[in-house]
Amino acid sequence: MSDEFPPDPSTGLSGSKTTDTLHPPDELAGSLTEALRRRVLTMNLAVTLLAVVLALAIGAVLIAVSSPSVIEAAGYFFARPMDTFSAIWNSVASAYSALFQGALLDVDELREGNIADAFYPISETLTVSAPLILAGLAVAIPFRAGLFNIGAQGQMAFAAIGGGLVGFGLSLPAGLHLVASLLMAMIFGAFWAGIVGFLKAKTGAHEVITTIMLNYIALFFLGWVLNQDWFQREGRNDPISPILNETATFPLLFGGGLRIHLGILVALGAVIVVWWMLTKTITGFRIQTVGANSAAARTAGMNVGRVWIIAMLWAGAMAGLAVSMNVNGTDKVVTAGIVGNIGFDAITVALLGRGSPFGVLGAGLLIGGLRAGGLAMQASTGTPIDIVLVLQALIVLFIAAPALVRSVFRLRGKTAESLTIAKGWGS
């Protein structure tokens, strides 16, 4: 199990040995992202899971040392050491139990027969996961074409303008209105991401640089738009849009205080569509071929630039759908903070999901669960939600450094591969 590779079509084409010959050292940024990309695509499922386990273990240490009861008990450690250990156990166990209960199922409420309250946690997890999954796809698709999309944040911000305008500005019948708003968000997102693909294809501008810069432009543009008469809510001077018309919002699936809405099914559908696109269509084949070896793809007669643009258009459309989960789903309004940090969390999701649509689904659910559970943990045990952000960062760290995970768990590893990237970052 531990040495199996995921069933990934690109692995057959990618020999890690060839990486360096394809990318001469002067193309530093390109070869770095390429090496990391290859690393993630061929990563072992066991390492991914162990990265999560390791992160949780370090999180436990942080919870313990920051817990007031542990600090108090440690004050008289030599007089009665067992107090410290029991305080550590209590703080970690109660925090993690609240985290997991807050992400999955409230057992106490279930015992009392409050069905809606009992399922509140899983409803929250799914609600929070939906935009993460979609934004994760927005990073994963270009990833398969060999591009690092750091720009989901900006694509979402720009898409929020389009989706919001249709959502509160037009009057259309229910259903049609929602579809129109989603389509507009996808078009806006695709346009913003398409710029990146176009610049890459026509001028060779590195997508990491252009996406980061476009993030700033989109976020400040959104801030400006929110202060314009045609976008700002009437009677308000705050940067906030009107509330979306009821017809343009996702209907709740169950109601009764559960926030879970139809958008979750849209996210699931998008995962399947992207999987189908990547594995069953010519577009997908081209994307994967260009990602595996762009020089070979070019030699084989593929228009590499066009494939890059197409991959970015798909990414932008997914980013548009992602922000719609907030605009048309939970918040029903556009604000400067509508994107939150989802565009950057999406990078975590895509890395953790190893760039595959179903991997992204799983990773999105995991991160979403951590987020939802984190809020419940904070409410019931007072553990700060920042711990969840630390967990997330640790997971990424361990995924980026699989050799570390392997050595901690004494797994046999391919250290030669990690050597390449360490050299790359160091030189």
Next chain:
Amino acid sequence: MNTNLEVRVRKSLGALAGIGAAALVLAACGSTPDDGGATTSAAPSPSPTDTAAPSPVLPPVKACMISDAGGFDDRSFNEIAFLGLEAAKAEYGIETLALESGSDADYQPNINQAIQQDCSIVITVGFLIGDATEAAATANPSVDFSIVDYAYEAPPENLQGLVYATEQSSFVAGYLAAGMTETGAVGTYGGIPIPSVTAFMSGFYQGVQYYNEAKGTDVEVLGWDPTDPEKGTYAGGFEDQNQGKQIAKNFIQQGADIIFPVAGPVGLGSAAEAQANDGVSVIWVDTDGCISASQYCDVFLTSVMKGIDASVKASIGAVVDGTFSSALYVGTLANGGTKIAPYNEFDGAVPAELKAEVEQVTADIISGTITVTP
């Protein structure tokens, strides 16, 4: 190379663990608490005094607070609101719960968490939570809500807005700044042009103009355009301290020697720049800068304080006494909901005559002789 990296990581992890262990050992020589409190796992049994609580008629109050995305450690309004919660806890002996939001998406779930935790009053901090708070108040009529920095036109009966006429205290600060400047120019800038920010800048400007009229001087205010708030100077957010440094640098180059940043932590950059330039001082915002950012106390002429803590405490107090109402709370110079901080290290530098005039201006605003517009 890779192994080196790993070794380094291991070493630093080891060093960290070492520091932690040393700290524990140093701290670990204390004595155990009294036998009664020693068993940490045992739940505290209700003592007879608990059952004979002073107000047997009213159910116990649990006050809960939800921060905006800035978090409770923002050294700004979330933090002061939290201090108000702590003050209420100390004074009324009630249970409290503080829920931090990591992003805008956390507001609704956090309010839901607060309701699930049986809070009797939920205080949300910041206008961004306005819609979510109103929706929750309508859906949960048995829970009281109040919101910092937000006013509703027609709130439900269980929802109170808490707002602050900060233009009044900023007016006083503007008068003081005009009286203290040596160069004849002062500067102000905001985070983003929203009413809770521009009120400070506008009040500050009016205070300087009032001084100019009274004394026949011509003190200039940089960074504020009275005809269009949008055209003032803004940092574009509330986080980037480098922006604060850069803006302060520009103001100083244009001849200003007193700077009034209205941008939360961004202002720390301006305070650092003021420290590096002789004769430049800063008026801090929201809190008394000498307490919240004491490392820069030597450049803080004074601070324009927003009495968020007082209003939060008042709101919780009303729930404790059973007098909670949805009537808008407006913090003014008159009710202490906004004021300027002591001069602290500048106490000797401000002439007694100017101090008296500042007192007079304050009294005139309270009595209505001077009207200040936001």
